[in-house]
Amino acid sequence: MALRIDPWGHTTIKEYEKLFQYFGIKPFKELLPQIDKPHKYMTRGIIFGHRDFDKFWKLYKEGARVAVLTGFMPSGRFHLGHKMVVEQLVYYQRLGIDVYVAIADAEAYSVRKIPREETIRIGVEEYIANMIALGLDPDKTVFYFQTKQDPRYYRLIQMFSRKVTFNELEAIYGELEPAKIMAALTQVADVTYLTHRDLGGYEMLLIPVGADQDPHLRLARDIVDRYSRELGLKPPASTYHRFMTGLDGGKMSSSRPDSAIFLTDSIEEARRKVFRALTGGRATIEEQRKLGGIPEQCTVFELYAYHLIEDDRELEKIYNDCKSGRLLCGECKRRAAKLLEEFLRKHQKRLEKAREKAREIAEEVAPEF
Amino acid sequence: MALRIDPWGHTTIKEYEKLFQYFGIKPFKELLPQIDKPHKYMTRGIIFGHRDFDKFWKLYKEGARVAVLTGFMPSGRFHLGHKMVVEQLVYYQRLGIDVYVAIADAEAYSVRKIPREETIRIGVEEYIANMIALGLDPDKTVFYFQTKQDPRYYRLIQMFSRKVTFNELEAIYGELEPAKIMAALTQVADVTYLTHRDLGGYEMLLIPVGADQDPHLRLARDIVDRYSRELGLKPPASTYHRFMTGLDGGKMSSSRPDSAIFLTDSIEEARRKVFRALTGGRATIEEQRKLGGIPEQCTVFELYAYHLIEDDRELEKIYNDCKSGRLLCGECKRRAAKLLEEFLRKHQKRLEKAREKAREIAEEVAPEF
Numbered sequence: 001m002a003l004r005i006d007p008w009g010h011t012t013i014k015e016y017e018k019l020f021q022y023f024g025i026k027p028f029k030e031l032l033p034q035i036d037k038p039h040k041y042m043t044r045g046i047i048f049g050h051r052d053f054d055k056f057w058k059l060y061k062e063g064a065r066v067a068v069l070t071g072f073m074p075s076g077r078f079h080l081g082h083k084m085v086v087e088q089l090v091y092y093q094r095l096g097i098d099v100y101v102a103i104a105d106a107e108a109y110s111v112r113k114i115p116r117e118e119t120i121r122i123g124v125e126e127y128i129a130n131m132i133a134l135g136l137d138p139d140k141t142v143f144y145f146q147t148k149q150d151p152r153y154y155r156l157i158q159m160f161s162r163k164v165t166f167n168e169l170e171a172i173y174g175e176l177e178p179a180k181i182m183a184a185l186t187q188v189a190d191v192t193y194l195t196h197r198d199l200g201g202y203e204m205l206l207i208p209v210g211a212d213q214d215p216h217l218r219l220a221r222d223i224v225d226r227y228s229r230e231l232g233l234k235p236p237a238s239t240y241h242r243f244m245t246g247l248d249g250g251k252m253s254s255s256r257p258d259s260a261i262f263l264t265d266s267i268e269e270a271r272r273k274v275f276r277a278l279t280g281g282r283a284t285i286e287e288q289r290k291l292g293g294i295p296e297q298c299t300v301f302e303l304y305a306y307h308l309i310e311d312d313r314e315l316e317k318i319y320n321d322c323k324s325g326r327l328l329c330g331e332c333k334r335r336a337a338k339l340l341e342e343f344l345r346k347h348q349k350r351l352e353k354a355r356e357k358a359r360e361i362a363e364e365v366a367p368e369f
Numbered sequence: 370m371a372l373r374i375d376p377w378g379h380t381t382i383k384e385y386e387k388l389f390q391y392f393g394i395k396p397f398k399e400l401l402p403q404i405d406k407p408h409k410y411m412t413r414g415i416i417f418g419h420r421d422f423d424k425f426w427k428l429y430k431e432g433a434r435v436a437v438l439t440g441f442m443p444s445g446r447f448h449l450g451h452k453m454v455v456e457q458l459v460y461y462q463r464l465g466i467d468v469y470v471a472i473a474d475a476e477a478y479s480v481r482k483i484p485r486e487e488t489i490r491i492g493v494e495e496y497i498a499n500m501i502a503l504g505l506d507p508d509k510t511v512f513y514f515q516t517k518q519d520p521r522y523y524r525l526i527q528m529f530s531r532k533v534t535f536n537e538l539e540a541i542y543g544e545l546e547p548a549k550i551m552a553a554l555t556q557v558a559d560v561t562y563l564t565h566r567d568l569g570g571y572e573m574l575l576i577p578v579g580a581d582q583d584p585h586l587r588l589a590r591d592i593v594d595r596y597s598r599e600l601g602l603k604p605p606a607s608t609y610h611r612f613m614t615g616l617d618g619g620k621m622s623s624s625r626p627d628s629a630i631f632l633t634d635s636i637e638e639a640r641r642k643v644f645r646a647l648t649g650g651r652a653t654i655e656e657q658r659k660l661g662g663i664p665e666q667c668t669v670f671e672l673y674a675y676h677l678i679e680d681d682r683e684l685e686k687i688y689n690d691c692k693s694g695r696l697l698c699g700e701c702k703r704r705a706a707k708l709l710e711e712f713l714r715k716h717q718k719r720l721e722k723a724r725e726k727a728r729e730i731a732e733e734v735a736p737e738f
Contacts, residue, residue: 106524110531116599147524154523155475155516155736161551162479169547178538178554181547182530198737230485231738367524368567369600 016048016211016240023214025049025240031057039091041084041241043312044305047208049240051217056206056237060097064203068092069236071102071190074123075112076254077262078130080307081244088208088239090135098202099141102190103127105367106146110179116369120145124362125355130263132354133347138361146186148367152199156189156231157182163226164219172215188220195234207238214240244306247299249278261303264348267341274300274337280322281329292325300329300336308339385417385580385609392583394418394609400426408460410453410610412681413674416577418609420586425575425606429466433572437461438605440471440559443492444481445623446631447499449676450613457577457608459504467571468510471559472496474736475515479548485738489514493731494724499632501723502716507730515555517736521568525558525600526551532595533588541584557589564603576607583609613675616646616668630672633717636710643669643706649691650698661694669698669705677708 019025028050032038034057041047060066070085093099103123108114114122123145132138164185166176173180191207194200207217221235246252246259253259261270280294280301295301301322309315321327388394397419401407403426410416429435439454462468472492477483483491492514501507533554535545542549560576563569576586590604615621615628622628630639649663649670664670670691678684690696 106527110527113531116528147527148520149523151517151520151523152737154518154520154526155738157523158475158479158516158551158555159485161546161548162482164547166545166547176535177530178533178535178550179530181550182527182554185547185551186527368521369524 019049019211019214019240023218025051025214028053028239039088040310040312041088041306044315045242046084046306047088047239047241049211050238051221052204052235052237053206053239056204059203060095065098065201066204066206067098067100067194067200067202068206068208069100069102069191069194070208071104071187072123072127073104073108073112074119074127075108075114076122076126077264078126079252079254079260079262080303081252081260082127082130083134083263084241084244084306085208086131086134086136088241089131089141092206093137093140097206099136100194101128101131101136101141101143103143103145104183104187104190106186107183109147111183116367120362120366124358124366126264128361129351129355129358132357133263133350138354138357143361143365145365145367146190148365150199152196153189153193156193156196156233157185159227159231160185160188160223164223168219168222172219184216184219187216188223191217191220191236192224192233195232197232202234204234205236207236209238209240210243211240212243214238244302245278245299247273247277249299261340263344264351265344267344270340270344271337274303274333274340277303277333279329279333285328288328289325293322293327293329295319295322298322300333303336303340308336308343388418388580388583388609392587394420394583397422397608408457409679409681410457410675413684414611415453415675416457416608416610418580419607420590421573421604421606422575422608425573428572429464434467434570435573435575436467436469436563436569436571437575437577438469438471438560438563439577440473440556441492441496442473442477442481443488443496444477444483445491445495446633447495448621448623448629448631449672450621450629451496451499452503452632453610453613453675454577454579455500455503455505457610458500458510461575462506462509466575468505469563470497470500470505470510470512472512472514473552473556473559475555476552478516480552485736489731489735493727493735495633497730498720498724498727501726502632502719507723507726512730512734514734514736515559517734519568521565522558522562525562525565525602526554528596528600529554529557529592533592537588537591541588553585553588556585557592560586560589560605561593561602564601564605566601571603573603574605576605578607578609579612580609581612583607613671614647614668616642618647618668630709632713633720634713636713639709639713640706643672643702643709646672646702648698648702654697657697658694662691662696662698664688664691667691669702672705672709677705677712 028047031054032042056066068089089099105119105123108119109116128143169181169184170176173184194202194205217236217238224233224235227233244252248259250259258273261273277299280298282288282291304315304318395418397416400423401411425435437458458468474488474492477488478485497512538550538553539545542553563571563574586605586607593602593604596602613621617628619628627642630642646668649667651657651660673687674684
């Protein structure tokens with residue numbers, strides 16, 4: 001059942017119109033009828049756009065070899081924004097699709113200047129561990145570090161450097177440095193190498209990413225095109241999701257701890273963050289009773305929509321109760337805090353075991369230095 | 370015994386003075402007394418400069434683990450200029466020093482735009498095969514392609530990108546492109562990775578190169594310095610040799626076949642090239658009898674000095690006979706052609722077997738695409 005409300009219908013169009021209009025990203029909702037059991041991010045308009053998802057889905061339905069790949073930069077603690085991506089991976093994995101996860105340690109080191117041991121530690125203890133605890137099957141998922149790959153993956157990076165210009169890289173990455181160029185070409189390898197006949201031989205890859213990642217995918221598509229005869233790589237399909245707003249109304253970021261809920265936050269910390277979160281509430285209770293709240297601008301409503309409420313009808317009820325002024329922010333936050341607490345308790349319990357598994361995996365896949 | 374004549378004493382000082390003065394390259398001849406059996410390029414001033422060769426030699430004498438490494442871009446046919454480098458490798462190998470040869474296929478592909486299969490074919494059939502035929506022991510030499518290496522080698526390349534600036538690369542490579550940046554950092558990995566504790570653990574590498582390669586080595590030394598604490602890489606020692614002049618008086622280059630003698634030239638071709646070669650002869654026989662020739666400006670004398678005459682006294686005789694006007698160009702060329710013919714016949718016979726061995730090696734080390 002598709003959600004009847006469309007909380008971000010308008011803002012989506014406003015913010016992301018350009019992506020549809022100028023860059024050829026297509027609205028995702030048009031594909032909903034083709035998907036038997038869509039993920040809640042699909043019905044809720046959180047995944048709002050795509051490139052070639054229809055082709056990817058058709059191949060999947062026909063039983064062709066397809067895979068989903070995404071990458072994480074091991075640059076900080078794992079938070080709810082990261083969880084969004086993992087949810088999608090788990091969804092596809094449960095449909096029987098192969099899942100690959102790139103730990104972008106080369107990029108974290110060279111562009112973000114995080115010490116090597118730190119990138120490896122964060123990659124294992126924060127990223128791989130949390131992903132497993134979130135339900136990604138460790139035995140069915142291929143985790144890899146960018147700096148510990150098949151030599152042929154690096155061969156692609158070397159080759160890509162030949163047919164890429166400064167101008168197109170500058171358009172995406174702004175002021176260039178050697179490290180950014182290297183990171184860009186490495187990323188192109190990540191989203192394409194599995195379609196090489198010797199390196200996976202997949203018919204198509206799907207890359208679920210945040211809306212800001214499209215330029216990288218456009219670059220990858222362009223480069224693949226230039227090597228079509230030589231390498232036979234295939235352009236990646238992609239889906240684009242909206243970002244959660246930071247709890248303080250800014251960007252959600254590991255570098256501002258109060259903007260995000262980390263999956264290793266203590267229950268107290270998490271509660272405190274929820275109670276301090278920016279809402280769509282009015283200045284006074286009276287006003288809110290009269291005019292209703294603005295869930296479209298509420299970071300607590302986002303917590304529900306992205307993470308805390310599975311049932312679309314229940315989410316719809318919260319939306320309507322807020323809009324009508326029946327549900328006030330205090331009560332709403334208490335409920336969110338309680339649901340979050342339940343989630344975190346369960347997750348953190350699973351995390352202990354997941355860490356052990358992550359360390360086991362690391363023995364195989366983590367770089368030696 | 371050191372050669373008493375110094376055919377390029379003056380020109381060396383003139384041409385390479387800057388290298389000594391501004392860039393810290395030191396004259397090689399000062400080290401001659403330390404070397405028991407110097408190579409003829411050392412006694413003849415063909416190897417004219419070095420960085421840290423004294424340190425390298427001391428380590429070697431003390432029995433420390435040291436190695437010699439050089440790289441070849443598989444971009445054309447193997448000629449006498451390439452042979453110069455191989456002679457040096459053979460010399461060090463016979464002293465018991467480990468020898469590594471990088472086939473710079475990534476660079477040939479991305480900077481010179483040579484098709485991949487071609488870079489691999491040339492690397493095996495031209496370079497590895499000729500090197501073996503020239504006496505490099507295939508069982509004691511490590512040949513590798515830049516695109517088929519240990520992942521940790523690529524990790525170094527990724528890491529290097531972080532602490533290198535556009536400016537310093539531009540100073541060496543001129544106008545930059547992504548491909549040149551990649552090639553530069555790959556080259557830095559080539560001349561340093563074997564000193565990493567996990568990747569060879571050598572105390573020091575010696576890189577014998579042509580004089581024009583010093584900027585790359587300076588870059589490598591600078592980069593190693595920036596990573597000294599993190600990676601413990603060691604700066605390469607290097608020696609610098611003069612280039613043979615092209616037989617037509619220009620630069621010796623695969624792209625102008627008449628400038629070079631290729632080791633697969635037919636005897637007729639080779640003879641023809643010798644007879645057409647630019648000499649230091651005078652306009653008329655009378656003049657030459659009177660004034661003597663100018664061996665310092667003679668490409669045929671270079672053939673003797675670099676390749677055809679092992680005995681320093683014999684070379685000295687040719688030099689003196691030319692200078693005095695006793696030896697005329699016709700006779701001198703006939704002798705050179707004959708010696709060259711002998712060399713090529715022997716070499717080309719060895720080459721057949723060496724090709725087979727090269728193909729065997731290729732099964733292990735050549736990239737798959």
